[in-house]
Amino acid sequence: MAATEHPVAVEKPRSNPALTRDPVSTGALVLSAALALPGLLPAASAEPAPAGGMIGLRNLSYRESQPGLERVGSNSPSLVFLVPLAGEWALSGDLVTDNVSGASPRYHTAISGASQMKDRRNAADLQLKRYLEDGSVSVGLARSNENDYASTALSLQGTVDSKDRNTTLLWGLGGASDTINPVNLAVRNEQRHSIDAMLGVAQVLTPADLVQFSLGYNRGRGYFSDPYKIFDNRPRRLNQTALSAKWNHHFDAADGTSRFSYRYATNSDGVRSHTLGEEYVQAFGEGWSVTPALRYYSQSAARFYVDPIYDPLFGAPFPAGVAIFQHPLLTMDQRLSAFGALTLEAKLARQLSAQWSADLKLARYEQRSAWRWFGRGSPGLAPLTAHWLEIGLYRRW
Amino acid sequence: MKPVVRHGEANDAPFRFGFTVMGGPGEITLAATDSRSGLRLAELAVAEIRRIESKFSRYRPDSVVSQINARAGADWTDCDAETESLFAYADALYTASGGLFDISSGVLRRAWDFRAQRIPSQQALTALRALIGWQRMERRAGQVRLALAGMEIDFGGFGKEYAADRAGALLLEQGARHGLVNLGGDIRVLGPKPDGSPWSLGIRDPRDPAAVIAEIEIASGALATSGDYERYFEADGRRYCHILDPRSGMPVEHWRSVSVVAALAVVAGSHATIAMLKQEAGQAYLDDCGCAYLAYDKDGRCLRQSGAKVTATVPPCAFPSA
Amino acid sequence: MRPLALSIVIAACLAGCASIEPVAPWQKGQLAKPEMGFADDVAGAAYAEHVYSSREAVSGGTRVGGGGCGCN
Numbered sequence: 160m161a162a163t164e165h166p167v168a169v170e171k172p173r174s175n176p177a178l179t180r181d182p183v184s185t186g187a188l189v190l191s192a193a194l195a196l197p198g199l200l201p202a203a204s205a206e207p208a209p210a211g212g213m214i215g216l217r218n219l220s221y222r223e224s225q226p227g228l229e230r231v232g233s234n235s236p237s238l239v240f241l242v243p244l245a246g247e248w249a250l251s252g253d254l255v256t257d258n259v260s261g262a263s264p265r266y267h268t269a270i271s272g273a274s275q276m277k278d279r280r281n282a283a284d285l286q287l288k289r290y291l292e293d294g295s296v297s298v299g300l301a302r303s304n305e306n307d308y309a310s311t312a313l314s315l316q317g318t319v320d321s322k323d324r325n326t327t328l329l330w331g332l333g334g335a336s337d338t339i340n341p342v343n344l345a346v347r348n349e350q351r352h353s354i355d356a357m358l359g360v361a362q363v364l365t366p367a368d369l370v371q372f373s374l375g376y377n378r379g380r381g382y383f384s385d386p387y388k389i390f391d392n393r394p395r396r397l398n399q400t401a402l403s404a405k406w407n408h409h410f411d412a413a414d415g416t417s418r419f420s421y422r423y424a425t426n427s428d429g430v431r432s433h434t435l436g437e438e439y440v441q442a443f444g445e446g447w448s449v450t451p452a453l454r455y456y457s458q459s460a461a462r463f464y465v466d467p468i469y470d471p472l473f474g475a476p477f478p479a480g481v482a483i484f485q486h487p488l489l490t491m492d493q494r495l496s497a498f499g500a501l502t503l504e505a506k507l508a509r510q511l512s513a514q515w516s517a518d519l520k521l522a523r524y525e526q527r528s529a530w531r532w533f534g535r536g537s538p539g540l541a542p543l544t545a546h547w548l549e550i551g552l553y554r555r556w
Numbered sequence: 557m558k559p560v561v562r563h564g565e566a567n568d569a570p571f572r573f574g575f576t577v578m579g580g581p582g583e584i585t586l587a588a589t590d591s592r593s594g595l596r597l598a599e600l601a602v603a604e605i606r607r608i609e610s611k612f613s614r615y616r617p618d619s620v621v622s623q624i625n626a627r628a629g630a631d632w633t634d635c636d637a638e639t640e641s642l643f644a645y646a647d648a649l650y651t652a653s654g655g656l657f658d659i660s661s662g663v664l665r666r667a668w669d670f671r672a673q674r675i676p677s678q679q680a681l682t683a684l685r686a687l688i689g690w691q692r693m694e695r696r697a698g699q700v701r702l703a704l705a706g707m708e709i710d711f712g713g714f715g716k717e718y719a720a721d722r723a724g725a726l727l728l729e730q731g732a733r734h735g736l737v738n739l740g741g742d743i744r745v746l747g748p749k750p751d752g753s754p755w756s757l758g759i760r761d762p763r764d765p766a767a768v769i770a771e772i773e774i775a776s777g778a779l780a781t782s783g784d785y786e787r788y789f790e791a792d793g794r795r796y797c798h799i800l801d802p803r804s805g806m807p808v809e810h811w812r813s814v815s816v817v818a819a820l821a822v823v824a825g826s827h828a829t830i831a832m833l834k835q836e837a838g839q840a841y842l843d844d845c846g847c848a849y850l851a852y853d854k855d856g857r858c859l860r861q862s863g864a865k866v867t868a869t870v871p872p873c874a875f876p877s878a
Numbered sequence: 879m880r881p882l883a884l885s886i887v888i889a890a891c892l893a894g895c896a897s898i899e900p901v902a903p904w905q906k907g908q909l910a911k912p913e914m915g916f917a918d919d920v921a922g923a924a925y926a927e928h929v930y931s932s933r934e935a936v937s938g939g940t941r942v943g944g945g946g947c948g949c950n
Contacts, residue, residue, distance in 0.1 A: 184844065184845075184846065185652040185653075185830075185841065185844060185845055186827075186844060186845035186846030186847065187846070188648055188651065188652045189648060189649065189652050189823055189826050189827065189845070190818075190819065190820075190823055190846075191648075192644065192645050192647075192648030192649070192652075193645065193820050193822045193823045193826070194820075195641060195644060195645070196641050196642070196645055196718065196721075196822065197637070197638055197641055198721075198722045198725055198726075199718075199721040199722060199724075199725055199820055199822065200725055201725045201726075201728035201729040217922075217925075219925050221929065235925075253924060284924070314942045316942060323900050325898075325900055325901055331941070331942035332942060333942030355938075355942045356942065357941070357942045361916065362898070363898075363901045363909060364898055364901075365899075365901060366901050366908055366909065367908050367909075369909060369914055369916075371916050375938065375941075375942070377938070399936060399938075401936070401938070405916055407913075407914050407915075407916070409908040409909070409911065409914055411908060414752055414753070416911065416913040416914055418913070424936040424937075425936070426935070426936055428935065430935040430936055432934070432935065432936040440913040442751060442752060442913075444751075446751065448913075450913075456930070456934060458934065458935055458936060461935060494932075494933060494934060494935055495935050500933075500934065506922075510751075513588075513590075518922075520922065522926075524929070524933075526933065543933070545929070545933070547925075547929065549922060549925060551922075733910055747910055748910075752908070752911050775908075
């Protein structure tokens with residue numbers, strides 16, 4: 160045990176030893192005394208309720224293709240808004256309409272089974288948030304309607320901030336109920352119910368580093384098959400666990416921000432996935448900013464995914480060696496195959512005036528079985544390429 | 557989600573609100589706000605500054621400082637927690653400065669008349685020095701007393717900085733994130749400009765009130781300057797300024813001005829004043845205080861600690877500690 | 879098992895938080911920038927999430943209560 164203890168850091172006198180100086184650093188002494196003065200630091204409030212509102216119009220144009228086939232194209236205009244209410248509340252929402260047209264493959268990537276489709280989806284996502292002294296609580300309602308699919312989801316989320324505002328605990332609980340009524344009448348009024356839970360922590364590491372870790376769990380029961388795909392029969396339970404880490408770092412000299420993320424996710428279909436993301440936000444003068452981004456995704460195949468090896472006698476789409484009449488678990492959905500995917504993205508944003516801002520984002524996404532990270536990708540699949548363009552215009556008040 | 561977020565939304569010209577306080581100019585600058593909420597915030601901040609001024613000003617007979625001074629050598633004066641904490645801070649400054657920063661040294665003003673430009677006699681200074689002594693201030697829970705009749709204290713040494721910090725904290729509590737509170741050159745920065753860039757704050761040329769001698773960029777924290785130019789007179793080629801050494805009763809001479817960047821305006825101002833009082837030893841003190849600084853000595857030589865982002869200095873500045 | 883390994887890494891990082899030098903309010907100028915927030919550009923993230931959820935087997939995991947879709 161030390162005989163004496165100093166309440167503040169002890170520094171050896173530097174510089175001129177001829178000067179008699181208190182052994183306790185004067186800087187530390189003055190600072191600690193100043194911090195004892197009342198009211199010099201804000202009674203740290205958590206994330207403050209927004210002072211003003213925002214309304215924005217966005218549009219997403221999406222095109223997807225595979226060699227020799229222009230597949231799905233969609234156009235999704237949306238309205239986003241944030242309205243502060245009574246000082247401590249905020250209502251935010253996102254209303255979107257999808258107009259989908261084009262072909263969706265029936266199995267694997269064989270072109271023969273593709274047929275033209277047209278669909279419209281209307282979705283609304285509303286969130287009411289209450290700002291508290293040490294955090295926030297919000298409730299959310301999401302509705303989505305298509306001619307063959309309806310979904311309703313509820314959520315309750317919260318944040319709890321530490322006294323020094325350097326640590327935030329995040330939690331969330333949600334539930335969703337979906338009804339499936341495919342136009343081909345493959346099934347009628349099929350249901351899917353899921354609950355999810357999330358727990359996370361965000362931590363300020365340094366004046367320029369912020370990290371967040373979260374763990375998410377989703378438990379689903381019901382109809383998960385694709386009614387439009389032949390021989391598609393998936394388990395009636397789907398549980399998913401995801402671990403994610405995010406790290407934001409600000410480069411003061413360049414006034415740029417790096418945003419790194421990694422997610423590991425696995426589900427009860429036997430799919431394991433890794434997602435790595437990095438984007439870099441570079442601010443320029445006069446309200447301009449440019450954000451290039453890169454995302455890499457890799458997954459293993461579902462354990463009941465079958466490769467496109469067709470029955471030698473019947474040919475496509477009949478898989479080889481599978482007794483299809485016994486309803487085994489089976490899918491030929493390319494989404495459940497093993498592959499890797501790369502997204503290249505660039506965003507340009509501009510603060511036009513105190514009230515107006517706009518942004519534009521271009522992205523190119525490509526899926527290839529050969530790009531899988533660990534192990535081999537599923538054979539015999541054509542690469543899938545998608546492009547999308549997002550534009551947004553916002554007004555604040 | 558993240559712990560502390562308030563987004564700047566605009567990069568238009570900031571809202572500025574000027575006023576007069578504590579015998580000098582004050583200005584509150586707020587960016588990313590419209591003029592209506594800017595005005596509301598500025599009025600809140602100015603009300604807080606005026607509250608501090610009226611509570612602690614030695615010029616107001618009803619202030620707690622005037623009451624304590626009026627009862628010197630006699631009765632105890634009740635004081636609240638805020639006043640006690642200011643005395644605790646004064647005590648820390650006394651220790652940190654080796655007795656040079658003494659809030660009871662204001663009695664020397666009775667001998668130094670800067671308007672009449674008169675150098676006092678040694679006799680007069682000796683008599684007044686007997687009335688200086690922070691250790692003669694008696695403190696007990698909720699009460700204080702000056703031991704000797706004729707003693708006086710004042711918070712002139714850090715009152716403006718304290719007010720700037722309090723006003724800054726109040727604005728931060730109200731959600732302001734981009735702006736600054738400037739009370740006669742003692743500046744508390746709330747946060748950077750809305751685009752994240754730092755504010756560029758000019759340092760006055762100690763020999764030319766109209767000129768800026770350097771610019772310091774800060775995005776958060778505070779900047780304060782102490783100099784020999786606020787009240788002074790010259791006689792026989794010597795400059796007699798208002799910063800007085802309590803041991804000799806004579807004005808300090810080594811520095812023209814000292815500017816310090818620190819987390820709080822009180823810290824910046826206290827270090828700047830202590831460095832002025834320490835004279836030749838001020839440089840070692842500044843190097844040790846853990847803050848960035850920019851100082852001009854009596855010959856106009858410039859010294860700086862490399863932590864400060866200083867631009868456009870005249871003349872070019874040396875890095876003593878590099 | 880890989881998730882277990884990751885859990886250990888996360889636990890170690892969280893334990894590390896205890897020894898982090900606390901960042902003071904006046905040092906948070908950089909952290910207050912919009913792009914330093916994890917919730918930056920929520921609407922844009924929702925778009926991307928929608929695209930990825932329709933083309934990849936596993937999605938989400940960092941939000942709760944997202945509406946499903948029949949996007950096949």
